[in-house]
Amino acid sequence: MPIDYYLNIAASGLLTGLVYGLAALGLSVIFGVVRVVNFAHGEMMVAGMYGAVLLGGWLGLDPLLSAPIMAALLFVCGWLLQRGLVNRFVERPEHMQFILLLGVATILVNAMLMLFGPDARNVQVPYSFDTVEIGPMLLDAVRLRAGAAAIVVAAVLFAFFRFSRTGKAIRACADNPLGARVVGLNIDGLYALTFGIGAAVVGVAGALMTLLVDARPQLAPEYTLLSFIIVIVGGLGSLPGALLGGVLIGMSEALAGFLLTPSLKSLFSYGVLIVVLLLRPQGLLGKRS
């Protein structure tokens, strides 16, 4: 039954796409609030991957359990990065911010290359080769868990921004920085917090990603670009848009890898990006500025 084939591929693309979407969510949070494009995003994600690989190797931790640890670690890194470096660039021209984070990204990716070497590394989990049958579909257990975990983390993030006082303060900061300052919010502190949250989210996405692909330093720039594509497709600054964009890109990649050759699958994502940039530059769920 060929239709089952497509259903299967679409479903596994959707699950991978949820993890992509989670990574893009981190980028979107940072851009939406701090108004700085985190060019080191994929590098942070791969750092999360290596963290999960190391924890898996030393302690035998499942990436699902490494994820919160990596979230905490990357939160601290993101917070420090914003406080120490990025904050003084918030008012600078866009290209300066871009170049600064490009420098940070180059440092990170090459540090990882020197530390871990160019070879792919993975985490062993007991359910690596298990499959789960759902209706006509046969899905990988790893993919299901990664996708489900991504949904949980995204839900927590949405709830945080919707209901918590701090989350509301950050949103206020994003909507109107000057007004937020007037009512007495600590903008610099909230920016650092936001950058930390964005980094933590992408760290989790990285840890989950180790269930699906092996960690390699070369993945870092690819994931940076992938996150950008997703955020732009979904709409810069729109959190549901990032998740939707991730799912779309994940599914289109999976289908392109199946219909064409796997090495051409990212070409497809760039194609989607170019079309969206031209037809709907604000993204699918973005607001026109």
Add this chain to the structure above:
Amino acid sequence: MSGFSGITGRGMVLLVLAALGLAVAPFVADRYLVSVLTTVLWFAYVGQAWNVMMGFSGLLSLGHALYVGLGAYVSAALFVHFGIGPWAGMVLAMLVAVVAGCIIGFLGFRFGVKGVHFALLTIAFAEVARIGFDHITWVGGSGGFFLPVEAGASDPLNLRGSPMLFYYVALALVVGALLLSRVLLHSRLGYQWLAVREEPDAAEASGVDLFRARMTAVAVSSALTALGGVFQAFYFNNLFPEQVFSMGRSIEIILPAIVGGIGTLVGPILGAFILTPLGEALTFLIEAGGLDLPGLKQLFYGAALVVIVVFRPEGVWPWLARRLRLVRQPGEGA
């Protein structure tokens, strides 16, 4: 500060000395040093080419490897498949790059893709080319494309010859690009670029055709960069899409101008002379120490990028020129 007219006597002496030094360098330097200098000149050249877009017109391109790659592949394919030498081939190479640049520019400017989004558009096209060329078997695909090499051949008409030949070609490119930049910057077009860079709305209100000004900047920059690609193809004799079109290459291209000073004439040249020798020295030290650290040079470049944007955001050249009084200070008179 952007022209030559503001240069002081001391600056002129230094400029002449530097030019003389570069002109005689191959006669006094050994092979290794000549190859390093050739690399320096290459980066100085493509840095100048990139500077036309970012420095003069405020258009951030992070995909300049695209034009290098197109120039390299077109000229190499013409040479290998049709026996057409690079001096003729470079015309088509530049034309192809200009067409590619104009497509990106047209899409970007017509649809109002600005700032970060425009930079991403340039990356996207470079990446599409990288993946695309991996699959074009006519030029070797991902396995690489090789130009025939004959030991001891001396055929300047086909850009085949000794390292010295390549050194002087690179030097000529740098001098040519410097003079061209200087002429353009002081032309009507150059003033339009600066106006578009500083205040696009005001420029448009005073009658500057934004679209045309930006498109010409892209065309000039992509054509110049493609020439750098032609040089690269015939100098190294091998091309791999993973290297030629890579994001890392695009970053290497923007580094000299950022370090030396975006928008200045001398900046990209000075930046290349700072960065490449430091990178080479680092590689040399690592090898001498018997270490194998493949990422260290790039790590250094990344750190240089961060240090420069944090401490000298306007680049080394404007600061150095003020410090050493190589250019007249504002208010000192012409």
